[in-house]
Amino acid sequence: MEWFSQQMINGLALGSIYALIALGYTMVYGVLRFINFAHSDVLMLGAYAAFFIAPAIQPLIPLPSVTGAMLVTLISALICAGIGILIEFLAYRPLRSRPKLTVLITAIGVSLFIEFTCQHKAVFGADTKPFPQLLPATDFHLAGLVVGSNDLVVVLVTAVLLAGMWFIVQRTKVGTAMRAVSFNQQAAALMGVNINRIISFTFGLGSALAAVAGILYALKAPGIEPLMGVQPGVRAFIAAVLGGIGNLPGAALGGLLLGLLETFAGGISGLSSYRDGIAFAILILILLFKPAGLLGKATVEKV
């Protein structure tokens, strides 16, 4: 029982990070109907931004501290929002009227471009760098169970950001515009919505989420390298599909489920090398029976 509860905690902590990354995937998809594969690399850039900013603000606010961590995360998120907007402006905007497949392939290209540029010696280099401790970390022991304060922070941040995103999309003017663009870009433009601005905003927001996720991921596993985003990126993408792509609570649900599946499969002796295989086999099964994802709405394609 203790084993089970501990694995639940481990799984939820891991799943929350996947959920946070999946939010970014799903938001861009919701508005633009395409997968921004560079999302996982923006996550990596977020972690590196924090890696370089932390020593710079150390003299002002000593780290590890809560205010310091918040400041570092805020600056990194702003930097990544800028990068996200720039990526959209340079790589996706010129292709907006082209077939969706063109943009998709470009997204993969952008992702590889960032990964391999960053691996160059003159940029970050390919070796693993130790990530600084931003937050004071303690472990809480409750009846044989261990809960890390960082894990609690991850769950909390994910919950707050999920609520925040939902509020922005459903309750604000810009959110209404985002939904309008998502329904029909031309009609939205005719109603006076500045499409370019809304799309830039969506990318900025998604990339800021990626930066936060990247920093939380780096706090959990404090060794960062330019390919660190690939693995969680793929998982988060799958989590987004599992939850029903374009659906914010669905992304969170998918992420949590995937984190739990992986943790439980990994914790069985003899099966742990098939960890990902087991997790993904279960996902395929779920998608066979619910092709639109757990919370996605099945849509009828008009021909």
Next chain:
Amino acid sequence: MNPRKRALHVIALLASALPGLTGCRGGGGDTILVGEFASLTGKEATFGISSHEGTLLAIEEINAAGGVLGKKLELKTEDDQSKAGEPANVVNKLISKDGVVAVLGEVASSRSLEAAPICQQNSIPMISPASTNPKVTETGDYIFRVCFIDPFQGTVMANFATNTLKAKKVAVFTDVKSDYSKGLAKFFKEGFTKAGGQIATELDFNGGDKDFKGQLTAIKSAAPDAVFVPGYYTDVALICIQAKQLGLNLPFFGGDGWESDTLVKIGGDAMEGHYFSTHYAADAASPKVTAFVGAYKKRYNGKVPDAMAALGYDSAKFLADGITRAGSTEGSKLRDALAATKEFEAVTGKMTINAQRDAVKSAVILQVKGGAFKFVETVSP
């Protein structure tokens, strides 16, 4: 001689005749071209950089002392970026484009295994500084190494767990992506059960994973006395951090894949008190080691050489010794000379090449203490 061996010999003969036909192999003129492939960037970058620095230092020392056979050695280095697939590319290039007389590399067994068949086919001797998986030299009679092998390292760690750690139950946590890790785990398990120990549980991870809590929780519930993690330093550091978070306060121990400054830089406090076996200790009192450490520090701004640096250094010195005794850089003669090496005085201890072209030598066990690696004991073969 069985037919298969015969066929191999014919191929080897043909291949060794080829360089004669194409001419100007090995830099010609007044230099001897030596190839090196190493993971200068990527996941195991510190291994590649260390072994490269050691190799370079040895080559410079040899040249300063007049070179070999009256010629200077020229080192041609290629980076394989710690990536699968890359060693085959760069070693092919070194042999067919640059025309090197011998290849030095790699540290990681998986990558040495990739390059070995290419060197064997071209009859170019390959000397791995630090690949400890037995399969590496089994590729063929042109493949050598200057380090001990995993059956020995596994036995050393099994004896260490039994005698020094007094462990009765040990959990084994293996990187299933790496030949090195799987090999070492296998030999450890054999040695440990033979010594009367019990394997509490076995779990696997994939090198490059970032979350190990699922497996570590399973290890915790199996209640072992110690945990054997035959992985590489980046993964090991994260494993030890997460183990500490889960309250798994047991001794962790592993092999030479742990030895890197990055282990403590990432792992920090979580690494304290853990043990690993390796090839040499920089704080050991031997004149050969002291001279090497002094020269290395002078050449690389006070950096203390690790085992990979010492092995890289030894691999180049071993090659130079072979060329001198062969009196030639021709593949087959060089191979025979290398295979006949006995009681060679290397920085990492006195070594003899056995029939399997593996170095027979001693191992040392180090402990992480105060963020540094401290000598615990030497184990002879």
